[in-house]
Amino acid sequence: MREKNRNYGSRNGNTQDNTNENGSENLSPFRSFAKPKQPSMMEQHMNGISMTILIVGILIATGGAVLMDSLGVGDGIIFAVFVPIMVLSFYLFFAIQIARQWEKAVVLRMGKMRGLRGPGLFWIVPILDTITTWIDQRVMVTPFSAEKTLTRDTVPVNVDAVLFWLVWDAEKAALEVENYRAAIAWASQTALREVIGQMTLADILIGRAKMDADLQKIIDERTTPWGITVQSVEIRDVVIPADLEDAMSRQAQAERERQARVILGESEMQIASSFESASKAYINNPTALHLRAMNMLFEGLKEKGALVIVPSSAVDTMNLGGISGITAMAQQNIDKIN
Numbered sequence: 001m002r003e004k005n006r007n008y009g010s011r012n013g014n015t016q017d018n019t020n021e022n023g024s025e026n027l028s029p030f031r032s033f034a035k036p037k038q039p040s041m042m043e044q045h046m047n048g049i050s051m052t053i054l055i056v057g058i059l060i061a062t063g064g065a066v067l068m069d070s071l072g073v074g075d076g077i078i079f080a081v082f083v084p085i086m087v088l089s090f091y092l093f094f095a096i097q098i099a100r101q102w103e104k105a106v107v108l109r110m111g112k113m114r115g116l117r118g119p120g121l122f123w124i125v126p127i128l129d130t131i132t133t134w135i136d137q138r139v140m141v142t143p144f145s146a147e148k149t150l151t152r153d154t155v156p157v158n159v160d161a162v163l164f165w166l167v168w169d170a171e172k173a174a175l176e177v178e179n180y181r182a183a184i185a186w187a188s189q190t191a192l193r194e195v196i197g198q199m200t201l202a203d204i205l206i207g208r209a210k211m212d213a214d215l216q217k218i219i220d221e222r223t224t225p226w227g228i229t230v231q232s233v234e235i236r237d238v239v240i241p242a243d244l245e246d247a248m249s250r251q252a253q254a255e256r257e258r259q260a261r262v263i264l265g266e267s268e269m270q271i272a273s274s275f276e277s278a279s280k281a282y283i284n285n286p287t288a289l290h291l292r293a294m295n296m297l298f299e300g301l302k303e304k305g306a307l308v309i310v311p312s313s314a315v316d317t318m319n320l321g322g323i324s325g326i327t328a329m330a331q332q333n334i335d336k337i338n
Helices: 048-070 075-095 170-175 180-198 201-206 208-226 242-282 286-301 312-318 320-337
Strands: 096-099 103-109 112-117 120-123 129-136 140-150 156-167 228-239
Touching: 048 075, 048 096, 075 096, 096 103, 103 170, 112 170, 129 170, 140 180, 156 180, 156 201, 156 208, 170 208, 180 208, 180 228, 201 208, 208 228
Parallel strands: none
Antiparallel strands: 096 120, 103 112, 103 129, 140 156, 156 228
């Protein structure tokens, strides 16, 4: 397992779960097979019917032997009764099999394919027949990843994905490939590396749907001869180096600032065009221009404590000095009356 590059950063608290004791990240698609757990009774396909028959047969044989011995029956007769009951019990124990609703049992007789059995109750002939594997035909989920894989523009990336697949032909899955679960995991990982090498970083970041479709097509072509079909592939995460991530963030910020400046310039051009159109309406009508200017002054002076700076040329043109004097005299007269 390769060491994790420090520049790739943390994974928001998941780093501890995905690392081993040596500090290297475990991105293998075979994490679930690394520590085999103890199989349960159901996983060993020890069904209740055969277990009950075996226990009952042992009790009957043992109880009958004890009873006949207490009655003084000869040892030969006791042995002749005890052994057949035990043999029959063990025969039924190994002969009776039960496959669950989603399972198919691959049965070989003397090493040759006899057929598929299940779901439900079925029989085999012990010693002659063997069940080599139990095929689960439900939709399976396999996580896989590609770490430090170079894109077409030579950028190392870590990509995590999830594969959804199912076995549609149990016979092919059992006979055409040794371990179909490991095979599909390896096929998925190599296909992911192949697709990453054909795409640029920008295509990976913005074209996940196309990447999913390409992966599904490639993996499905490889697994169809094994009786396996791929339902979908989903990219979970794309991790790029931290320094490249910072550079891309700065580039995006600069692009947003450029767009803001462009929009501001376009707005200024529109405002200037509007002013130009308005000036044409006032060019031959000075009275309207004065009224507009006085209205603007009035709007500015409505607020208490407002201060408006008016150019001297505007004061002379609109005779604002006389108007302001008359206004001041009128205000003084009003104050005297009050």
